[in-house]
Amino acid sequence: MPIDKLDLQSPDRVNENFDKLAALFPNCVTEGAEGRAIDFDLLKQELSHAVIEGNKERYRLEWPGKREAIVTANLPTTKTLRPVREDSVDFDNTQNLYIEGDNLEVLKLLQESYLGKIKMIYIDPPYNTGKDFVYKDNFSKDAQEELIESGQKDEYNQRLVANPETAGRYHSDWLSMMYPRLKLARNLLSNDGVIFISIDDNEVHNLKRVCDEIFGDSNFIANVIWERAFAPKNDAKYFSDSHDHILVFTKNILEFEIGKLERSxxxxxxxxxxxxxxxxxxxxxxxxxxxxxxxxxxxxxxxxxxxxxxxxxxxxxxxxxxxxxxxxxxxxxxxxxxxxxxxxxxxxxxVQTGMVPISIWPYKEVGHNQEGRQEVKKLFDDKGYFDGPKPVRLLSRILQVANLDEDSTVLDFFSGSGSLAHTVYSWNAENQERVSFIQVQLPEETDEKSEAYKAGYKNICEIGKERIRRAAKKIKEETNSDIDYGFRVYRLDSSNMQDVYYKPQDYDQGQLDAFADNVKSDRTAEDLLAQVMLDWGLALSLKITPVDVSGKKVFKVAENSLYACFDSDIDEDFAKAIAEDKPMRIVFRDSGFKNDTAKTNVKQLFKQLSPETEMKVI
Incomplete structure (x- = not known):
């Protein structure tokens, strides 16, 4: 009797969307050269009261590469997140996460575990001023990616490319970067969740239209004007720009309730x-x-x-x-x-307690860009290792307006120096709450001539993690508040599994025998556990307790939500011992059973002794 295998890849949104359409419009399902397909002309007709005669002009935002951006968002990934205990603080107890890696891949990996669970997202993406780098996403594997995977080129250097104003696809490349990330981010928001996006005049018009499309224009809340500069620049050619925009959208405007500000x-x-x-x-x-x-x-x-x-x-x-x-x-x-x-x-x-926030935020109330820079310098012995960090007062205002619950989770997938994590610590200490954060940042290399590089910080993630550690230490010393000051670090990497795990049809029997164990040789049990948790939709912040059962190491996740054992020689006696706890889920290595007979018997024993337990193998 075969045992179900975990997919160990993010959901295939294309197939999911196809199945939903097929359920609603079965008459639109047809066959194409590559199998089943949707008759889009017929689908258009199903969604219109008038006769559809062909393509017509319509009001929407278009750019070269938009279709590829949609494909990019829908493609699954087989990558995984590996725990990095040595960089973490209080790994076993904290609810906070810091994830290193390309945020597109990370957002895909979080789709199951954090679907509809994020109360607030704040991002400060590249403003596309002509001096920024943008993420260059390839939705199909090419020779360049082969070089990256073979180790001949560094992935992160290749993903970040310059986007000068002279580029032929200056706006298009930026839109193609933002679209799939925002599309995936929306899935993570709770129904009463809200997203805040910092941007300047260069792309605010395009960003607003992209968000109108992804979140729905009826879910637009505000375009907040933040007075980021406290002094004019007299060398400006026309106007001295003193503001940034913060676009605010909610997942469902009927369920979102704005957080009131304290009366001044x-x-x-x-x-x-x-x-x-x-x-x-x-x-x-x-x-x-x-x-x-x-x-x-x-x-x-x-x-x-x-x-x-x-x-x-x-x-x-x-x-x-x-x-x-x-x-x-x-x-x-x-x-x-x-x-x-x-x-x-x-x-x-x-009058009601609190005031409805207005859409202009002066620096006297929420800080300015120099204040944000000084906050980082104070933590690093007056060294300015990061340009343009947002001030804690600004992000505190955002947390307040987001109307968080005391145990909400907030996300920043362009986390930079870690300003949001710093703010969450400060917020929790002041309000005695348990708000947790997820920070995601590409380990973009620092300039070899920079002060940060000379001080030993080789990439932005190293600055961000150290800033969070120092901010936590400072807040604890100043407030003595009993809050969660830790964070678990995870790093994006290729799958823990050999390629044969995903494409056994590409190998003949002789080759398959050589891959008796699907797991890569350099991967640990904790690596496997993280990938299993993501695949099974369990939060990476859940309590993990290693225990000994019949001489074998078992990971208990959130009490009995998941048991995982990746040791060898799994047999019937071990299964009986585990079944006494009646875990909701259990996973083993496919090669970990004592023999084929034991593998079959273990499955049968769980059916008899703990019928509610879902058993799978990797």
Whole structure:
């Protein structure tokens, strides 16, 4: 009896999308040269009330390479994440993750484990100013990738390519980089989740349209203007740019609730008590509205005896009867002499707790770019190892507006120097919460002439990890808060499995016998466990407890959510011992059984002794 094997690759979104369409429109399923296919002309007709006669112009964002970008997002990956304990802090207990590698591949790997589980995403991608590097994604393997896989060229140097303004596909290459990453990121957001994207004037128009397409224009929240500079640049040719944009989109606007800001002293100072009202300070508001109704167009007599009517084209906001009740309750203000146009009194004691955020964020409230730079320098003995980090105050405002729960997970897949992780530590210490972070960063090499390189930081990830360690230490010393100061480090790598695992049909029987063990020789049990957790949709932050069962090492993930044993000589006695715990899932190496008879018997024993346990092999 065969035992199910784990796929050990990210989901094939093309096949999933095909199956969904086939279920909805079975009449659109046909056959093509490569097997089953969708009749897209017929599908178009199914989705239209009018007769479809062919391609027509339509309103949408197009660029050379868009179709390839869509394919890139949908293609599965066989890569994996390998734990790096030596770079981690409190690996066994922390809920935080730091992942090194190409964020496109990482986002694909997180699709099962974090589907719909991320409350907030913040990213600060390349602004495409003409001086940036962009990620160059190849959706099909070519000679260049063969060189990378063979070790003849470095993957990360090859993926990052310059994108000067003189390039023929200057905007297109940037859009092709952003589109698949945002498409995959949307899947990770919870239904009430929200994404914040920093950008400047160069690409904000394109980014808005891409996000309209991916998230839906009805889920657009705001274009926040952040005053990033505190002083003008007099050498600017036309205008001195002092702002960046932060585009805000939600997964589902019907479920997202904005986080209110604390009321400021300045806001409260607008409330006075000019008539010694026992209900306390108040401010006055206009009583008229522009949506005219004849029933609400009437005269009001002031205490001085003057008759007042709404201005032309407007009317009062309520009926004559209710207006009189408000006057009797001293909620209408006619001025000190009782002769002014009436206004509604709004009491500070009755306004909602907190203030709705406005779309302009001045640096006095949320910090500026130099503040972000100084925060990093203070952690590195006054050395500026990273350009353009966002200030903690800005990211704290974003966390507040995102309306996090006390145990939410936030994600940054262009994490740079680790500003979001720093902010999460500070946020948790201040609010006594358990917000966790996932940071993803390509290990882009530092310039050999830079201070960072000379100090021993060979790539951005080394700067980011050290910044997070130092920020955690500083916050712990200053606050003594009992929070999670750790993070688990994972590094993107090729699959733990030999190629034969994925394409056995490409090998003859003699070759298959040579690959009795599908696992690469340099991979550890913890490497295998991480790939199994990703394939089975388990969060990489779950508690992992190694235990000894009948002399063999067993990894228990989240109590009994998963048992994994990659030792050899698995037999019936071992299966009986494990079955007593009734784990939800269990995985072994395909080559780990004592013999073929033991392999069959172990499966049967689990069916008898723990029928709810799902057993698979790799």
């Amino acid at each position: 002293e300045e806001a409260n100072s607008r409330y006075k008590n000019m008539d010694d009202d026992p209900r306390g300070p108040w401010t006055s508001d206009n009583l008229t509205v522009k949506t005219y109704s004849a029933a609400y167009d009437y005269e009001i007599k002031t205490p001085s005896g003057r008759m007042v009517s709404p201005t032309d084209g407007r009317c009062w906001f309520t009926s004559k009867e209710r207006m009189q009740k408000l006057i009797d309750d001293n909620r209408i203000w006619f001025g000190k002499d009782g002769n002014n146009v009436p206004r509604l009194k709004r009491f500070l004691s009755e």
